[in-house]
Amino acid sequence: MAAEIIDGKAFAAKVRGQVAEHVARLKADHDLVPGLAVVLVGEDPASQVYVRSKGKQTLEVGMKSVEHKLAVDTSEADLLALIDQLNRDDSIHGILVQLPLPKHLDEDLVINAIAPAKDVDGFHISNVGLLGTGQKSMVPCTPLGCLMMLRDYHGSISGMDAVVIGRSNIVGKPMAQLLLGDSCTVTIAHSRTKDLPEVVRRADIVVAAVGRPEMVPGDWIKPGATVIDVGINRIDAPEKGAGKTRLVGDVHYESAAARAGAITPVPGGVGPMTIACLLANTVTACCRANGIAEPEGLTA
Numbered sequence: 458m459a460a461e462i463i464d465g466k467a468f469a470a471k472v473r474g475q476v477a478e479h480v481a482r483l484k485a486d487h488d489l490v491p492g493l494a495v496v497l498v499g500e501d502p503a504s505q506v507y508v509r510s511k512g513k514q515t516l517e518v519g520m521k522s523v524e525h526k527l528a529v530d531t532s533e534a535d536l537l538a539l540i541d542q543l544n545r546d547d548s549i550h551g552i553l554v555q556l557p558l559p560k561h562l563d564e565d566l567v568i569n570a571i572a573p574a575k576d577v578d579g580f581h582i583s584n585v586g587l588l589g590t591g592q593k594s595m596v597p598c599t600p601l602g603c604l605m606m607l608r609d610y611h612g613s614i615s616g617m618d619a620v621v622i623g624r625s626n627i628v629g630k631p632m633a634q635l636l637l638g639d640s641c642t643v644t645i646a647h648s649r650t651k652d653l654p655e656v657v658r659r660a661d662i663v664v665a666a667v668g669r670p671e672m673v674p675g676d677w678i679k680p681g682a683t684v685i686d687v688g689i690n691r692i693d694a695p696e697k698g699a700g701k702t703r704l705v706g707d708v709h710y711e712s713a714a715a716r717a718g719a720i721t722p723v724p725g726g727v728g729p730m731t732i733a734c735l736l737a738n739t740v741t742a743c744c745r746a747n748g749i750a751e752p753e754g755l756t757a
């Protein structure tokens with residue numbers, strides 16, 4: 458039986474709709490407009506696309522969007538001074554520093570300079586610690602999006618065997634914490650894992666976050682499992698014409714979809730959920746900063 462497709466594009470639109478409703482309520486009841494500041498250092502083309510998209514979607518849900526575009530040779534002191542200014546600005550509830558930063562800037566230092574309550578990416582060491590100890594935190598956007606889709610599809614995932622392939626700080630590790638928080642039995646697999654196929658075959662939930670095109674073939678997937686493919690890989694697509702490319706995930710979609718119970722496509726799966734969750738985190742941060750009950754269903 459073919460897998461059910463988990464439509465991240467449609468789900469992200471629903472989340473953005475919920476965010477827009479909360480934004481309207483914050484305005485009407487409290488005269489508050491959540492504000493998101495995005496800081497981009499340098500001119501990395503992919504980062505420019507992300508930042509543009511974030512700004513556009515922030516405005517579309519009725520929030521305030523501020524973009525700070527800094528020169529590639531900006532000093533650490535100047536970047537930290539801007540973060541300090543944004544930390545103190547009451548009209549800004551979320552601060553995101555677009556990664557990667559140019560090599561001369563210390564990413565850990567910069568991220569940890571963001572006020573944890575405004576760290577809508579959830580990368581500050583305090584938020585990592587809060588998540589790891591099951592306390593209320595800002596949750597990294599991509600894993601939060603994956604969790605929302607899993608909860609939506611399954612209702613409860615308690616007691617399920619989950620494998621996260623990849624142990625990055627941005628996706629793999631926080632994803633594992635969130636699954637643990639929802640009472641899954643969690644395995645984190647990585648480049649040194651012995652017999653990865655066998656580890657994946659045991660899993661009711663597979664989250665692939667590696668960055669290697671189609672590395673998980675369908676015959677690794679337990680029949681009926683739910684597959685969340687975080688990977689975004691651009692590969693050559695000669696079938697579309699000379700020099701053409703296409704996006705694929707870390708999972709071989711066709712063969713996995715033939716065995717899985719449900720699967721996220723690439724594109725149109727996890728990708729659109731990431732910005733939707735960034736908007737959700739900004740509303741959550743605004744509510745927390747003002748002692749207002751935060752929206753249900755938009756955080757972990």
Ligand code: NAD
Nearest residue numbers: 599623624625628647648666667668687688689727728731
């Ligand atoms: P990363 O490079 O930081 O981490 C990759 C992880 O994969 C590492 O922990 C490594 O141990 C593991 N790995 C490498 N080779 C492996 C192998 N052969 N077997 C098992 N594990 C292996 O990457 P990341 O930032 O976590 O991103 C992973 C993928 O997710 C990338 O394709 C990235 O583009 C994508 N991504 C998508 C979104 C989104 O919005 N959908 C967001 C972030 C990242």
